[in-house]
Amino acid sequence: MINKKICMLGSFCVGKTALVRHYVNSIFSDNYLSTVGVKISKKSIEVDGEEINLMLWDMEGQDNYSMVNLSYLRGAHGLLFVVDGTRGETLSVALKLRMEALKILGPTVPSFFIVNKADLEAEWEISEKVLNSLEAKGVTAIKTSAKTGLNVESTFSRLAASMMTSSVPK
Amino acid sequence: MGFFSRFLAKSPKKTSGASPEETATPEASPTAPLGDPPDEGLSPDHSPDLDQAPPIEPPLVVSKEAKEADLLAALDSLDLNQELGREAEDIDLGPSLDFGQSLEEEIRPVVELEEDKLRKEILRSAGVLDEPTQIDLDSQEIENKLLGDLENFFQEQSDLTEGGAFDFPGFSSSGSGLTDDFSDWENELLDRVDDERLEDDSPNQWPEAPEADSELGQVRQLLLAREMSQLSFLTRILTRPSLRAEFISRVITEALLLRTRRDEKLSTVLAPTVEKIVTAAVRRDPETYASQIFPAIGPAIRRSISETFVSKLQDFNSTLEKSFSLRGLKWRLEALRVHKPFSEIVLLHTLLYHVEEIYLIHASTGLVLDHLISEEGGEGRDADMVAGMFTAIQEFIRDSFNMAKHESLDTLRFGDRAIFIRRTAQVYLACVVRGNPPESLNRDLQEALELMVVDCAEELENFNGDSTPFRKRRVYFQDFLKARYQDKSQKISKIFWLIPILIVLFFFFSLMFGRYQDRREAEFMARMASQRNERQIIREKNTREDRSRFSAAIERINQEPGLVVVMTQETADGRWEIICLRDSLARDPEAIFKEESQIPANRYKLSVRPFISLDEDIVRRRVREVIDPLPTVRLSFEPETGELTIMGTAPLGWIMAAKERAKSIPGVLGVSSENLTDPRASEMERLVAAINGVVIHFPTNKAEPIPEDQATLVEAVDNLVALEKLAYEMQMSVNLVIFGHADSTGQDRRNYELSQDRTKTVAALLYARGSSLSISNYGLGSQFSIRGEDDKPMEDADSRKIELRVRLAQGTFGAAAETR
Numbered sequence: 002m003i004n005k006k007i008c009m010l011g012s013f014c015v016g017k018t019a020l021v022r023h024y025v026n027s028i029f030s031d032n033y034l035s036t037v038g039v040k041i042s043k044k045s046i047e048v049d050g051e052e053i054n055l056m057l058w059d060m061e062g063q064d065n066y067s068m069v070n071l072s073y074l075r076g077a078h079g080l081l082f083v084v085d086g087t088r089g090e091t092l093s094v095a096l097k098l099r100m101e102a103l104k105i106l107g108p109t110v111p112s113f114f115i116v117n118k119a120d121l122e123a124e125w126e127i128s129e130k131v132l133n134s135l136e137a138k139g140v141t142a143i144k145t146s147a148k149t150g151l152n153v154e155s156t157f158s159r160l161a162a163s164m165m166t167s168s169v170p171k
Numbered sequence: 172m173g174f175f176s177r178f179l180a181k182s183p184k185k186t187s188g189a190s191p192e193e194t195a196t197p198e199a200s201p202t203a204p205l206g207d208p209p210d211e212g213l214s215p216d217h218s219p220d221l222d223q224a225p226p227i228e229p230p231l232v233v234s235k236e237a238k239e240a241d242l243l244a245a246l247d248s249l250d251l252n253q254e255l256g257r258e259a260e261d262i263d264l265g266p267s268l269d270f271g272q273s274l275e276e277e278i279r280p281v282v283e284l285e286e287d288k289l290r291k292e293i294l295r296s297a298g299v300l301d302e303p304t305q306i307d308l309d310s311q312e313i314e315n316k317l318l319g320d321l322e323n324f325f326q327e328q329s330d331l332t333e334g335g336a337f338d339f340p341g342f343s344s345s346g347s348g349l350t351d352d353f354s355d356w357e358n359e360l361l362d363r364v365d366d367e368r369l370e371d372d373s374p375n376q377w378p379e380a381p382e383a384d385s386e387l388g389q390v391r392q393l394l395l396a397r398e399m400s401q402l403s404f405l406t407r408i409l410t411r412p413s414l415r416a417e418f419i420s421r422v423i424t425e426a427l428l429l430r431t432r433r434d435e436k437l438s439t440v441l442a443p444t445v446e447k448i449v450t451a452a453v454r455r456d457p458e459t460y461a462s463q464i465f466p467a468i469g470p471a472i473r474r475s476i477s478e479t480f481v482s483k484l485q486d487f488n489s490t491l492e493k494s495f496s497l498r499g500l501k502w503r504l505e506a507l508r509v510h511k512p513f514s515e516i517v518l519l520h521t522l523l524y525h526v527e528e529i530y531l532i533h534a535s536t537g538l539v540l541d542h543l544i545s546e547e548g549g550e551g552r553d554a555d556m557v558a559g560m561f562t563a564i565q566e567f568i569r570d571s572f573n574m575a576k577h578e579s580l581d582t583l584r585f586g587d588r589a590i591f592i593r594r595t596a597q598v599y600l601a602c603v604v605r606g607n608p609p610e611s612l613n614r615d616l617q618e619a620l621e622l623m624v625v626d627c628a629e630e631l632e633n634f635n636g637d638s639t640p641f642r643k644r645r646v647y648f649q650d651f652l653k654a655r656y657q658d659k660s661q662k663i664s665k666i667f668w669l670i671p672i673l674i675v676l677f678f679f680f681s682l683m684f685g686r687y688q689d690r691r692e693a694e695f696m697a698r699m700a701s702q703r704n705e706r707q708i709i710r711e712k713n714t715r716e717d718r719s720r721f722s723a724a725i726e727r728i729n730q731e732p733g734l735v736v737v738m739t740q741e742t743a744d745g746r747w748e749i750i751c752l753r754d755s756l757a758r759d760p761e762a763i764f765k766e767e768s769q770i771p772a773n774r775y776k777l778s779v780r781p782f783i784s785l786d787e788d789i790v791r792r793r794v795r796e797v798i799d800p801l802p803t804v805r806l807s808f809e810p811e812t813g814e815l816t817i818m819g820t821a822p823l824g825w826i827m828a829a830k831e832r833a834k835s836i837p838g839v840l841g842v843s844s845e846n847l848t849d850p851r852a853s854e855m856e857r858l859v860a861a862i863n864g865v866v867i868h869f870p871t872n873k874a875e876p877i878p879e880d881q882a883t884l885v886e887a888v889d890n891l892v893a894l895e896k897l898a899y900e901m902q903m904s905v906n907l908v909i910f911g912h913a914d915s916t917g918q919d920r921r922n923y924e925l926s927q928d929r930t931k932t933v934a935a936l937l938y939a940r941g942s943s944l945s946i947s948n949y950g951l952g953s954q955f956s957i958r959g960e961d962d963k964p965m966e967d968a969d970s971r972k973i974e975l976r977v978r979l980a981q982g983t984f985g986a987a988a989e990t991r
Contacts, residue, residue: 004637005636006536028553028556037563039567041559043556053636058563075566076533090238092245127239127242130243
């Protein structure tokens with residue numbers, strides 16, 4: 002059995018918990034988020050015929066990148082940075098969070114940017130140009146919607162796959 | 172948010188690889204506002220300052236385009252960021268090592284001071300400082316050149332030492348010659364430098380002295396020959412690794428000592444290295460390591476353990492040696508059998524426990540490596556999520572309570588269960604234990620864990636989420652889950668062993684008990700016998716004569732109506748006890764008893780309970796009491812049928828009240844009052860009968876009676892007046908009801924009026940005679956008149972009439988008694 006730890010980071014109200022809720026069921030209540038600062042959920046998926054347990058560490062929203070409880074990041078195999086497409090500043094926060102996280106976990110940890118709220122794309126501040134530029138830097142950004150479920154399932158699958166191919170043991 | 176704010180104080184990290192600019196810039200502060208000027212840190216040649224790189228504009232005011240531009244700009248610096256991230260990863264020194272900045276601050280003054288001193292020294296020896304006018308033309312040029320060289324030197328020095336501060340003993344003194352201040356080892360080093368120089372084929376890295384034939388070269392040679400050789404010497408020390416090592420080795424202990432005195436950073440920096448060394452050593456040969464440290468800590472541990480045990484055993488001894496129970500006895504026997512102190516056996520039995528679950532958890536990721544469940548204690552919870560959250564909570568506790576690195580959560584208790592946590596650097600065990608485990612369990616768990624960690628060090632090192640290899644190491648922990656079974660089987664064996672003892676005990680006790688029973692019985696018999704004797708003696712006190720008088724008295728009481736003796740008893744001391752029921756109308760039983768038995772009052776006790784007797788005499792008394800007959804009235808009661816007959820004459824009011832009361836007398840089942848009359852009542856009855864038959868007719872459409880009925884009307888009024896008078900005497904009230912009718916011809920309304928008016932003729936006559944009768948008159952119109960064919964109205968003499976009715980009522984009692 003392969004277990005993988007995935008941390009989800011991002012500003013407040015970008016939809017981290019909604020994404021996780023859309024994807025899995027947890028035995029813990031959302032209260033853990035505000036008290037302990039993290040809530041753990043589990044999802045079993047299959048990658049190349051092998052079953053993988055994804056342990057999703059849904060972390061409390063972080064608007065100030067220095068306020069992340071960095072110890073929760075320890076040992077993460079994959080990272081998801083959640084951005085609210087309608088609020089450009091959440092991308093900046095996510096970029097800073099990424100810096101902090103990569104300092105701890107090393108630069109090769111698979112990480113995706115999730116640009117959430119695709120159902121409101123008309124109101125987006127993050128343009129296609131910005132996303133392309135992000136892609137050009139080697140950062141995978143995926144448009145999702147926790148509301149409609151767009152790309153949610155596939156994002157986790159993609160992350161799982163890239164974690165499995167990631168050769169660096171950590 | 173409390174621990175987050177504490178976290179703020181530690182973060183962000185500063186690494187030794189960070190450039191001085193970064194550490195010195197104010198934006199590097201962790202609390203830097205989000206609204207930094209957007210153009211900061213955008214130029215490509217700007218230092219890769221991660222804190223500055225992605226700018227965040229103040230919200231609201233910035234346009235969408237501006238935001239986009241900012242985001243793009245932020246992305247531009249991403250490559251550098253990633254680069255830095257990699258670098259930071261490589262030389263990460265931990266979050267609290269504010270290394271670069273402080274070092275920079277410390278070095279700078281030292282370097283500046285040294286630079287200044289050296290400069291002055293050189294200038295003084297060249298005579299520039301003392302007599303600046305003597306070297307008029309070239310002095311400035313020389314100085315510049317020298318300063319340039321010095322610049323180069325320090326540049327080289329800082330390059331070589333990577334910014335580290337080295338205190339050169341020779342330079343720190345302001346003596347005229349470096350060599351003069353060198354101690355022996357330094358001179359030795361100097362010699363070695365000379366040797367090296369001879370062997371050295373490579374060109375001197377120090378800028379060669381200018382050609383001797385050039386004028387400037389000569390001047391330089393003249394002025395600075397000694398200093399140049401000194402510089403050359405130092406350069407060699409710094410550039411040749413072997414010499415540098417030699418140089419540093421001379422001062423390293425002193426440097427370490429000085430540094431340790433100054434602050435704690437050295438230990439912080441060295442700790443990871445030392446840990447690694449120790450870990451490696453332990454992994455290579457745990458046995459050796461253990462044996463080496465055992466002499467130091469072994470005795471201390473032994474003493475601590477023995478002290479704990481002694482105090483525990485003393486406690487148990489004092490409290491349990493006094494207690495004596497079946498279980499205690501069992502344990503005592505066991506202690507005798509196995510030749511161990513009783514207290515130890517008690518300890519063994521009271522510390523029963525059961526390890527229900529064991530989680531083997533990877534420390535940093537919180538992923539479950541293995542989860543073992545005891546057959547009895549397994550609960551269907553999700554081990555992965557529980558372990559993850561458990562890890563998170565430990566981190567949370569560590570952050571919230573500022574725990575030191577070596578401190579950790581050891582035990583969680585809830586109800587009769589506890590979670591014991593044993594850990595190594597990479598993994599930890601969380602054991603859910605029910606009951607009261609001995610301290611040795613923790614030790615054993617730790618041992619097992621450490622053995623396992625050594626066994627799968629490689630897998631742990633390369634752990635990538637695959638828990639399969641660890642499942643194979645289950646054997647290390649499986650025995651802990653089985654502990655309870657062994658305990659059970661032990662129990663059974665003990666029970667088997669106890670059976671013969673119990674049998675022997677049973678026989679012994681039954682024997683003892685039998686003897687005890689016999690004795691008890693004998694005692695009992697003796698007591699009974701003595702009691703019997705006693706009673707006989709008392710009985711003899713009551714003579715036969717007494718007893719017969721007593722019986723006669725009881726008999727007499729029982730004959731008395733309304734008295735029933737329900738219990739008599741002769742007590743052991745010869746006293747009589749009598750319980751008697753008494754109707755409230757019966758005689759006093761005590762008086763009868765006293766009179767009949769002649770027994771003095773102190774020899775008996777008569778208790779009376781009230782009741783209602785249906786004895787005929789009592790019923791007669793009760794009837795007499797309740798009815799309270801007038802002298803003209805006679806009562807007779809037939810006990811067989813319960814019929815009460817009231818005869819004679821009495822006022823009607825009394826008669827009626829008496830009849831009512833008679834019905835409620837207990838024992839009276841029926842009341843007959845046919846022969847009870849009021850002499851006036853017959854007259855009244857006659858009058859009532861006469862009045863009630865009266866019908867007076869009227870001519871058509873008239874309220875005056877027809878002449879034939881005038882006499883009837885007058886007679887009726889006479890009767891009414893007489894009735895009223897009699898009723899008044901007999902305290903009764905008379906109510907006259909007059910119904911008026913009209914025939915069916917004419918309008919209904921008129922007929923109602925007419926019928927009403929006809930009733931009033933009687934009332935008018937009565938009032939004229941001074942009567943105050945209560946009259947109810949109802950004009951009924953033609954409702955009851957005869958109608959012709961097809962319901963047509965018709966003239967009918969018989970329908971034009973009034974009818975009289977009289978009602979008598981008992982004035983005082985109000986109960987309606989209608990008499991016709």
